[in-house]
Each structure stands twice: as structure tokens, then as C-alpha cells.
Amino acid sequence: MARTTGVVRRERITHFSNGDLTFPARDRGPLDGIPVLLLHGWPQDGSSWDAVTTRLNDEGFRTFSPDLRGVSATANPRSRRAFSGSALRSDVAAMVAQIGQRVHLVGHDWGAALAWNVAAHEPDLLNSLTAVSVPHPSAFLRALVTSRQGIASWYMYFFQLPWVPELVLGSRWFMTRALMTTGQRRELADRDARRNATHGLRRGGLNWYRGAVIDPFDAGSPTPIPVLQVWSEGDSAVLRHSIDRTEAYAGGAYRLKVLEAVSHWIPDEAPEELATELIAHFDRAWELR
Template sequence: MTDRIHEFSNDGLTFPVTDEGPLDGDVVVLLHGFPQTSTSWNAVCDRLHAEGYRTLTFDQRGYAPTARPRGRRAYRMSRLVSDVAALVGATGGPVHLVGHDWGAAVAWSTAAGRPDLVRSLVAVSVPHPRAFLGSMLISSQILRSYYIGLFQLPWLPEFACRRPRLLARMLSGTGMTPEQIAAVRTEIVDRAALTPSLNWYRAMPFSHPRYLRPVEAPTTYVWTTGDTALGRRGATMCSRYVTGPYRLDVAGGSHWVPEEQPDLLTRAIVDRISS
């Protein structure tokens, strides 16, 4: 495919797309996490273009102003995966898929439920969903994930996140810089993406078991020792749920790998694709 993709549609929603890099390069689709948008991939995308890859990013369901359905069921994993499938279909697919945080959860689920769409997978921070769930039973992961329970509450999370000082305190504790926190306020809070993005968490009880299947695609999982949200146990369990070639990359640093360590992450992506 030699034409740029400017947008795609799914479920009656419209998703603007940023399509950059060499048109004849292998296509890499990068999925952002919470509470960020596709701009979190800018530094990595620039480096991938220099390596000869074409990158596609988009603000996912709830984050894009033209793709904000009402109600938490609209944000269950099957719908998030269907959005990725629609974009991959527009490229002629399959693609190399990369995801960070919630984007990693969607990437794992896409590779598990729609293996025909994924040539290779790089998941950052969040492990395979079965490794994540399993680690809760035998490690400190359940304590690290306390906020998931809080996000199930109506109104209170929105109230807290709309208080600038409280939001800054929460996010700085995870390793976010002041510049990143300012971007969260602008891109998520001020642009009315807060409740839709929290609905991703509120839709978790409606996930289908098909997305817990092992992944066949060649996979790299990147985990950082300073991640306050995801522990080591989930990282070490992850290999159990990949049947294809697998690699675990462990680095120092916080949860916010795409912006904090773009060189390291770009190398992990390039190594996975080239292998």
C-alpha cells in the first residue's frame, strides 16, 4: 500500500491517523496507554523513521474527540481490538504491533484474538493478561494495582484527576516529568477525554476469555525495574503465554518508557522486527 492513511472508521466512530515515515517501509502500529495520547510515541516514531520504518499512530477509543461512545461497555476489549483490526485492514496488514501500558494490553489481546493481524509484537510495561492476573495471586501486584479498584467508582476518580495539585502529585510519584503531567492536563482532562479513558478500566469485567489465549507472534516484552504499577513477577511469568520466539528486556527507569527511553525502545522494536 503506497497511500497515506489519514483516518479510519469502525463502529460508526472516526479515528484520525498519523501516518509517517517511508511509504515503502514495514508498517509499525503503535498503541498508547493511559493517561496519554498518541503523542507519547513521537520520539520513538522519529527514530523508527530513521531506521526505514513507516509508523501509524492514533488516539484510541475515548481519546479521539470523534470516537467517544457513551457507557463503559463500549470500551470492552473486543471493541478496542476491533478498532486495531480496522486500522490494520486499511493497511492491507498484517503489521508489526507495539503497545505501551493499556496499549500493550490491547496489543497482547489483538495478537491473541486476531493472530492473522500481527507479524511481531513488542509490549511495554504491561505483561500478557494471564501473567498479570496470575501475578496478583502470588506477589505484590494486587497492591500495586489498587487504583484499578478505585477507578471502578463513579465520579470520584474524575473529581480527583481534575484537581491539578492532586493529579500532579499522583503522576509525579510514578516518574512523570512536569512536562508530561502538563500534557495529561491538556490532552486528557481539558479535552474531555477523562471519563472515556477511565471507562477502559470500568469495562474490564466484560473482557472475553479469547483474549487470554497464548500469543503465537514473535514477541518482545519490555519491563523497567522502576515501574510503580507493574512488578517483576508478572514480567517473569510472561514467557509462559507466548508460543513463538520470545524475549524479555529488563531496563532501569520508570513506567513511562516511550518518552523516557526512546533509544532503548526503538532498538527493542527494530531487533524484534529484524529477527
């Protein structure tokens, strides 16, 4: 795949829109580079991809790292029903339409679940899919009732309660410690806990969990686009059982990359290794077109 030369490192702030919602996004790399859309997880924002995008930009890709629904004041509806799978998918479809061409879609954590959602229902928007840490949502749901995943995901049940999770997570000390137990470094855990200090942003993040219960994910058909699933052996939130079930939802080329000695927070903890895998995946997807 021919790549753009003359990399632009300067960050541009782009604003995507979907109806009355506006999503600020970090736009980096050459303006004519092949676009890569990166979806963050909870409790993070688009800046969680910064270390990864630096390498992608150096390779000539243009990267977009938006703050998703629930994260910014300009895209944070109060109702959990506004966080249905179809509503979240419409956000990504609107972003791709405004980018103006098919993208390589990459997601981590909840962003990976959303990326699978888009790939299953609107594959024509994408050149490839990369899901980081989180498998296909249907594989995850099955694992909840057939493996230890149901115990590992105890917090997802707790988050369904009204008001109490917002209150508990309002303690920056508690949230920092909770994130550290999943393997996140102290300074990064404190960063994410500090960013979620306002009640509105905590509610927005929790609504991803609450909306998933109200509107269960429609698995759709196995996606025909090339898929890279990345998982780490140190992930205490997502266990291997659901990862092994995921290939069934890929109708085309599929590859699983397992990282050793890495926690759930792959974009922060292993950005160089992840970027290397992404670039190779993008090149293979281009060859398969």
C-alpha cells in the same frame, strides 16, 4: 530485511474508522515502508510515541500512532460496555485492514494489554508483537491475587467508582502530582494532566479500567508470532512477578528486555533504547517468516 531509503519525516494525519468511530492517527515515514502500529496507554495519546517514531522512520519504517478509543471526541462512546476487550480489539483489526497489510504491533501500558489481546486472537494480522511495560493480561490478573501487585494496583479498584475518579482527576494539580509519583517528569505529567482536563476524555480513559471488569480478557491461545516484552526496573505500577509469568502466553519466539533506571513511562524516558530494541525485534521477526 531490505529497508526503504529516502525517509519522509513530514507527518501525515490519517483517519481510521470502525463503525461510527473515527480515530485520528499520526502517519510518518516512507509510504512504502513496512508498517508499525503503535498503541498508547493511559492517560496519553498517540503523540507519546513521537520520540520513538523518529528513529523508526529513519530506519525506513512507516509508523502509525492513533488516538485510541476514549481519547478523541470522534471515538469516545459513553458506555463502559463499549470498552470491552472484543470492542477494543475490533478497533485494531479495522486499523490493520485499512493499512492493507500485516503490521508490527507495539503497545505501551493499556496499549500493551490491547496488543496482547490482538496477538492472542488475531495473530494473522501481525508480523510481531512488542508489549511495553504491561505483560499479558492473564499473567497480570494472576499476579493481582498472588503477589504485591494487588497493592500496587490500588488505583484500579478506585477507578471502578462512579463519578468520583472523574472529579478527583479533574484537578490538574492533583493529576500532575499523581503522575510524578510514578516517575514521570513534571513537564510530561503536566502535559498529560492538561490534555485530560475535559470530563469526556477523563471518562473515556477510565472506561478502559471499567470495561475490563465488565468483560474480562479471554486469554485465547499462546500467540505464535514473535514477542518482545519490555519492562523497566523502576516501574511502580507493574511489578516483576507478572512479567515473569508472561512467557507462558508466547507460543513462538519470546524475549524479555529489562531496562535499568527507567520508570513506567518508557516511550518518553528511554525512546532511543526502546527504538533500538524494536528495530532488532522487527528484523528477527522478518528472518523467522
